[in-house]
Amino acid sequence: MNTKEMQDEIKRIKKEKDMLILAHAYQSQDILEVADYMGDSYGLSVQASKTHHQNVVMCGVRFMAETVKILSPNKHVYLANRYTGCPMAQQMTKEDVLMLKEKYPEYAVVAYINTTSELKTVVDMVVTSSSAVRILKKMPQKDILFIPDPNLGSWVAKQLPEKNIKTFQGGCPTHWRISKKDVERARKEHPHAEILVHPECKPEVTALADYAGSTTGIMKYAKESDKKEFVIGTENSIVQHLQFDCPDKKFYCLSVECVCHNMRQTTLVDVYNTITGKEQEEILLPEDIMQKAKIAIDRMVEAGK
Structure with a gap:
């Protein structure tokens, strides 16, 4: 066939x-x-x-x-x-979280959705890249452990200076490949284009971008914008999808290395x-893991309303 x-x-x-x-x-x-x-x-x-x-x-x-x-x-x-x-989902285990909770008992633990179901059973809240800022802002706790992506955690922390957000080593290997030099080069090669990046990118990358947001947020921004050229700083498949969706616009990869092999x-x-x-x-999945993981996910749904 x-x-x-x-x-x-x-x-x-x-x-x-x-x-x-x-x-x-x-x-x-x-x-x-x-x-x-x-x-x-x-x-x-x-x-x-x-x-x-x-x-x-x-x-x-x-x-x-x-x-x-x-x-x-x-x-x-x-x-x-x-x-x-997902490499990032394997960076921390349930046991790692329990040790962190013992070390920082006064902190609420927030997990990015890019984690295992077992890990989600022992956290206080789950967030997505599109809902993280909104949800953490609503949380009553000032002190928050954000796992496992320090880049997304740092991006959220900059927007919520009233919170004390602690991050740890880890992150998405795909987005880590994008560098500040990539942004500087893109500005020279495509001076009329806007640069749209995912907050899983390094802080020095998001700081130089015109827009930072989730994958669906990036696609929505590009489709609705009056601009005609965009440099995309997330998995390179998004460039192709946007080319199909918006044939009247031009899209470029921020880095040829931004490919998720998984x-x-x-x-x-x-x-x-x-x-x-x-x-x-x-x-x-075991019934107890599904029930316990769903508690944190349900909290996300409620907090994200």
Whole structure:
């Protein structure tokens, strides 16, 4: 089969088997074209929980599929490629958090959603890149441990000087590859373009950008802006997606190195094999972990309203 034939077959089978396909924004264009929803990890999880479909395929990384399962415990959730993990989600464990809580008992612990389900069972709050500032501002605690991404944590701290936010070593390897020199070079090469970056980038990068926000925030900004040229400082697949969405505008990569190799593992064939049943990785989590992790996620939903 060629790409078009496989896409058509996937669309036919998912209707026949009542399957829902979710694709994170970092997936390739051919996968996005067969997905029912595209977005960030939390947004996709919410979409899945609102639909009638009992079978959900996540085209993303493992923690994203786990979040879907936590919010839809009675549904069958499949990860399109069993080997797709998130390096940042593996940087801290539940035991690490418990040690931090013992060392800083007066601090509230806030975890980025890019963490394991087990870790989420022992934190006070979960946030996304788009909701972090809003949620932390509402929290009554002044002293906050933000894990595991120090770049996102620093970006939030700058906007909330009234809070005492402590971060730790870690972060997204993909966004760490973007440097201040990349921004300076982009300014020279594309003087009329606005530079849009993700807050997982280093502080010296976000400080020089015209806009910093979540992946969906970056895409929304570019689509709605009157500007015609943009340099994109997040996973390079977003450049291609925006080129399809806004053919009248120009988009450039801030760094050729900003590629998430974990996300890129998932292929259209993986999606096909999952929905046909040739190869399936169903997400199964212990009941107690799902219940405890959901507490922190529910707090995020309530605080984010």
